[in-house]
Amino acid sequence: MHWTDIAVNLLSGQLAGEIDQTLENAKAAGVHRVVALASDLAEATALQAIQADYPALKLTAGVHPHHASEWASDRVERLVRLIQHPAVIAIGECGLDYFRDFSSREAQRAAFEAQLELAVEHRRPLVLHCREAYDDFIPMVARYRDRLPGAVLHCFTGTADELQAALDLDLHIGITGWICDERRGTELRQLVTRIPDHRLLLETDSPYLLPRDLRPKPKSRRNEPAHLPHIARTVAQLRSQSEQALSELTEANVKQLFQL
Template sequence: MIDIAVNLTSSQFRQDLEEVLARAREAGVDTLIGLASNLEEARLLQSLAERHPDVYITAGIHPHYASGFEPSSRGEIAALCEHPRVVAVGECGLDFNRDFSPRADQRRAFEAQLKLACDLGKPALMHCRDAGDEFRAMVSEVRPDLSGGVLHCFTGNEQELHQALELGLCIGITGWICDERRGQTLAALVPQIPDDRLLLETDAPYLLPRDIRPKPRSRRNEPRWLPHIAKKVAELRNQSVDALSHQCRLNAKRLFQV
């Protein structure tokens, strides 16, 4: 299986990352894509990927850090993308829920990274929270030149799902779907995702599936729980776990060329 979104530079993995990676392999998760939220993380990920042939990475600036997007940032991301393990530009996008960066800065950083992805022929790994209409408009503008993209950690509504699908994007599903409190809307929408647009991710160390039994002592999520998410998604879509996992692997390999 391929976990298309793991925050490998998180401080929560600092003490035992090697063990985390080993447990993922033991669980059948043999390929990970490490997410960069800023340039420092992208550089750290390159060093990590050089030591682990099963780790691929992204390079980009998350909307939370968009206020730090400088005139030189586009060139720095482009240079980072020359590394052979970088498979996507991102994590980039809009987050009007937390607004950790001013919205004007978010728009500026997102536009620049979308155009960079087009210029480099790489897919974009994207984030969107409470910004559906603007996200759709900005992606639509470049979509003819964009090789592909995924709306990572999708937790939106039906309208947002269909907007993303109309843009030709893949949809990343996390352990949010295993949350009996917040995940019911997503659980109802997952069967509407076409087979060839579905991707699986943990977004670890965040979003530990709440229905794991026995309940882990730590609330930290890990890539080893990706098969648990796949099982839940397969049940909701009335598919076998093997068939669903195989299809999602093919989708990830096609999008990211891994």
């Protein structure tokens, strides 16, 4: 079986010093493709600087809502240059986050809309982020959806209504180790069965969201792509699918969404 981890924060403080080992562990676990997320343009640039050493690594380029206050008109030109890199397969991670509000909501909406426009203009899929902002997020995506090649709502942990709104927009849905948490993941464990086969993707969002039921737990308490098969096993059980079937359908979805 082969797996793709569609969301890894590879340059986070917990992983940046151990990229070689992290990717080796992933490969040994059957995770043959890793997508490294960019949270801002500096991180996108840094990822591209190391990508030559890891030719199998795929990248995104974009501005996370936490960094939306840094958005300015010159960012458009810089982002356009960054998405030309051959390893960049999506714009993102971008969207809205009204839980943290590290940037003003007005700035978040402006940066998000600019990236939606770029995705349409350059025919690039999107890796989307939404937290406690669906009332604004869904209408914004809806205005562009029929012109977008595709998008994944990454790290979905929302409600039944929020899932349905995303599916109505024909978005892919990224499922993390949140589903392995018997306390916080109860609703998600029920909702995962509602995601159509052709819209499901898997991710770790590492180094965050270490699966709560992972045994033995790593001493570092750090999540990494090598734990994706553990998440996949839980998803397969909940959906009454074999792991082989889940691997095949999620790999097909990765190729379709990211135009691989």
